[in-house]
Amino acid sequence: MTVTEQLSALGLILAHGDLHSLFQPILSLSERRILGYEALTRGPSNSPLHPPVTLFAVARHAGRLSELEMACRKSACRRFKELKLDGLLFLNVSPESLLDPAHQPGRTLKMLQAFGIPPSQVVIELTEQTPTEDFNLLDTALHHYRAMGFSIALDDLGAGYSSLRLWSELRPDYVKIDRHFIDGIHQDAVKREFVESILKMAKASRAQVIAEGIELPEELAVLAEMGVDLVQGYLLGRPQEHPSRDARALLPPMESIGSMNEESSDLSALLNEQPAVNEDTPIHEVLEAFRARANLNSLAVLDARQRPVGIVHRHLLSEALLRPFATDLFTRKSVNRLMSTDFLAVEMGQSLQQVSRLITSRARQRIEEDFIIILDGRYRGLGRVIDVLKLITELKIQQARHANPLTLLPGNVPIQQCLARLLQQRRQAVVCYVDIDSFKPFNELNGSICENNEQLGGLISMIVSTIEENFELIPKQASSTKVQIKQPHRQR
Known part of the structure; x- marks a missing residue:
């Protein structure tokens, strides 16, 4: 699509208001409720400008960013009102559009009044894509919004050009941590240190922290343990035209959010719900399954009752088929001809410590190999040895961090966590x-x-x-x- 065609498509979108508003929930863990929704915009589904990155890049290039953002706000407010959603409405606004000389103050307030949405229900979320230079003018613009009753949020903290300075000078009501620092936080001590420092700064500035981009239960568990209360991400709800209104349907049970420990009640934190194959499946179909999924390291082999009878590891299958004439001899045969019957299967109810002992007791267990997780003998998914080792290491680090320096026995934090788990589980x-x-x-x-x-x-x-x-x-x-x-x- 040429630049001229992009500009023409943008003009049509702005002329007809052909935008789609999606809403992603932001939840409070402590109150187990939906705090509000972030409004996200997509272009027409049949247009090259459907992705938001492309849409806003073209508008910025054409000098029509402020116009596009106003159209997005109008679409989001109309849809928010039609859906009768409760809670706060987070609207994305770029600092450069606020600093645009063509920007007309007061238009957002008039628009909200037309839809019957009070300013106290709206959070202006600053999304920084380009360097911000005129902090004084931006501060004046945001004070104008605050004076009208809006709240202010700073998006993607840690990813922008000057986000820390924006925080210190603008003192937002909400601070959203960039997804980079949430991704894999359960496996990265540096990211945890960053989030802990953000929590301390937020307490000093009386801002509320929102962790966005949460995709794994382990990430949610670590954030909850660290004291992050407001959360957002695909794990809890994707952006949708008709978002869920029930926080209980989005949030996992409290006991599963609680800190994971060596004696946790099950192995759900390690479970990868990978596909399995029947023991009569031809080997060429197994090969196709591995080719189709580059991140698939193993396939469980099940009998007619969905019970594991073997496992096929990618590297062992490759080695077997590299032998002379092996491809011709085996590809049409059943997978049970090349599967390994020497596999580890563990029940969901076993603890992390028990699984760790089972793995270390198996001399031939390789770190890149998977083990099978079952429930009442039936296949549930796979677990990775490397994940067990990482989680054990993280737990040891946590225990050392909170240990009594004199006796090296558990300190107040793990004691309180243990008591909380006992109360939640009613044991x-x-x-x-x-x-x-x-x-x-x-x-x-x-x-x-x-x-x-x-x-x-x-x-x-x-x-x-x-x-x-x-x-x-x-x-x-x-x-x-x-x-x-x-x-x-x-x-x-």
């Missing part, structure tokens, strides 16, 4: 809290007692013996116990 448990009087001055005077593991172990053994001496466990029911105090003598 019966007995908690014993031990408070040693005057321990701090004792340790300062006799610090050497905790300077090596042997002496520390002796101290802990002494505490346990004291507990057993002064507390009696009396059975209450078959599934629970009751602690009765027997007039403990105080030891200092």
